[in-house]
Amino acid sequence: MIRQAAMAVALLATWPAAAQTDDMANPAFLWVEEGKALWSERPRPGAKSCADCHGAAETAMRGVAARHPAFDAKRGRAMLLTQRLDACRVEHQGETPFEPESRRQLGLAAYIALQSRGLPVAIAADGPLAKTVAEGRALYTRRIGQLDLSCAQCHDDLVGRRLAATAIPSGHVNAYPVYRSDWLGMGSFWRRLGNCTTGVRAEAFAPHSPEHVALESYLAARGNDLPMQAPGFRN
Amino acid sequence: MTRVLIRVPKTVKPGQEFEIKVLISHPMETGYRRDHQGTPIPRDIVKQFRCTLDGEEVFRAEMFPAIAANPYFFFHAVAERGGTLRFEWSDERGTAWRESAALTVE
Amino acid sequence: MTAQFLPRRQFLLRAAGAAGFVLVPGLWRPLGATPAEVKAEIAKLVGEAALRPGLVKLDLPVLVESPNAVGMTVTAGTPPAGTRIQSFHVFAAANPLPNVGHFHFGPRAGRPRVSTHIRLADSQTVTAIAKLSDGSCWSDSVDLLVTLSACLD
Numbered sequence: 244m245i246r247q248a249a250m251a252v253a254l255l256a257t258w259p260a261a262a263q264t265d266d267m268a269n270p271a272f273l274w275v276e277e278g279k280a281l282w283s284e285r286p287r288p289g290a291k292s293c294a295d296c297h298g299a300a301e302t303a304m305r306g307v308a309a310r311h312p313a314f315d316a317k318r319g320r321a322m323l324l325t326q327r328l329d330a331c332r333v334e335h336q337g338e339t340p341f342e343p344e345s346r347r348q349l350g351l352a353a354y355i356a357l358q359s360r361g362l363p364v365a366i367a368a369d370g371p372l373a374k375t376v377a378e379g380r381a382l383y384t385r386r387i388g389q390l391d392l393s394c395a396q397c398h399d400d401l402v403g404r405r406l407a408a409t410a411i412p413s414g415h416v417n418a419y420p421v422y423r424s425d426w427l428g429m430g431s432f433w434r435r436l437g438n439c440t441t442g443v444r445a446e447a448f449a450p451h452s453p454e455h456v457a458l459e460s461y462l463a464a465r466g467n468d469l470p471m472q473a474p475g476f477r478n
Numbered sequence: 479m480t481r482v483l484i485r486v487p488k489t490v491k492p493g494q495e496f497e498i499k500v501l502i503s504h505p506m507e508t509g510y511r512r513d514h515q516g517t518p519i520p521r522d523i524v525k526q527f528r529c530t531l532d533g534e535e536v537f538r539a540e541m542f543p544a545i546a547a548n549p550y551f552f553f554h555a556v557a558e559r560g561g562t563l564r565f566e567w568s569d570e571r572g573t574a575w576r577e578s579a580a581l582t583v584e
Numbered sequence: 585m586t587a588q589f590l591p592r593r594q595f596l597l598r599a600a601g602a603a604g605f606v607l608v609p610g611l612w613r614p615l616g617a618t619p620a621e622v623k624a625e626i627a628k629l630v631g632e633a634a635l636r637p638g639l640v641k642l643d644l645p646v647l648v649e650s651p652n653a654v655g656m657t658v659t660a661g662t663p664p665a666g667t668r669i670q671s672f673h674v675f676a677a678a679n680p681l682p683n684v685g686h687f688h689f690g691p692r693a694g695r696p697r698v699s700t701h702i703r704l705a706d707s708q709t710v711t712a713i714a715k716l717s718d719g720s721c722w723s724d725s726v727d728l729l730v731t732l733s734a735c736l737d
Contacts, residue, residue: 407732542685554693
């Protein structure tokens with residue numbers, strides 16, 4: 244049985260000029276390629292694709308991921324980039340929200356995030372988003388789980404020290420969605436958060452839950468001015 | 479689903495070495511893992527990858543479970559004239575995939 | 585600098601607990617090849633020829649924090665006149681299977697080179713062997729340390 248590799252050859256000349264030379268070594272770009280296809284795919288005949296409304300992602304989506312999470316005035320709440328994608332799908336495409344952590348969701352999020360690569364993270368944290376950021380900060384410093392640990396006890400107090408052999412990172416979210424070799428695939432910040440909550444033996448927060456939105460908003464705001472790195476590759 | 483990403487230069491000079499990069503979408507299940515129920519996950523790996531230029535071999539890899547998930551290869555090639563680069567890879571269950579790219583030499 | 589409110593020792597114990605919850609990456613159940621198996625695999629390749637150090641160059645990090653995808657590059661210098669490099673062969677002695685990959689270079693290959701990502705079960709010596717058209721074999725090895733990751737799922 245021989246299969247033509249579907250949607251395959253990418254002579255990747257169309258990638259942003261700033262593309263790192265070793266992007267091909269980053270498996271996240273397998274997802275990016277799917278997101279790129281999804282951008283101009285109409286979900287069903289007569290329905291609109293992302294491109295039908297927004298045009299070219301390279302221009303229309305530049306800087307968008309760097310500004311998210313963002314406060315949505317119409318809805319009166321903070322929204323993650325993936326919530327924005329879902330809103331578009333429901334309201335403008337007549338589709339159901341993406342399944343969390345699905346290849347399509349991660350692919351589209353990664354493709355959109357790539358359009359902000361190198362731009363500084365620019366969360367408007369002192370506007371109406373401030374309340375959510377403050378909630379995230381409160382959650383970050385609250386002890387949870389059977390081990391009674393807060394995020395801050397590792398990711399602030401012990402940054403750079405080691406948990407087993409792993410250097411404790413400072414909790415930046417500018418590379419999500421990220422490809423992790425121990426996952427054999429991509430995941431969002433929510434998946435990574437699940438690692439931590441499970442690790443301290445707390446109940447995991449649901450994807451897009453108020454806790455997830457608040458924590459990601461707080462961490463994104465802390466990373467203001469860092470260059471966007473998504474889609475990242477973490478071993 | 480994206481099966482492979484292949485990067486080759488659009489044009490190359492005759493006799494001048496160029497780079498080929500390939501990223502294959504595949505879990506490369508080692509056969510040593512278990513799922514959450516404790517059931518062993520069967521081995522499922524890409525066993526062979528081959529790149530040819532107009533039928534002449536450029537590079538061939540025989541792979542084992544120690545090749546990481548989503549296999550990546552970076553190798554060199556030389557062409558005297560334009561032609562077709564073919565990429566073929568297959569797993570141990572008899573499934574094979576192929577892709578090709580035109581190479582312009584000038 | 586210790587965690588607020590928690591004595592350092594207690595914190596470390598709890599942190600270790602958090603890690604221990606998920607200590608086994610699960611990618612490998614490292615049974616480990618035996619030295620004899622590795623020798624046998626290499627002998628199969630080399631045959632009667634002498635295995636000489638040099639010519640081939642194996643690039644791997646000596647400290648590996650994430651053994652699921654370790655960047656590896658194998659290159660070679662100029663082979664003796666009248667010969668060409670046919671293939672590279674990589675062996676990881678402490679992996680369940682000592683074979684990592686065989687990489688063949690055809691008439692259309694330029695300078696032999698391969699970069700890829702590999703899995704390593706444990707701290708060990710990884711060996712790359714270059715086989716030449718005259719049957720001679722050259723080798724390079726890297727002794728590396730694989731550290732155990734925390735926070736895996």
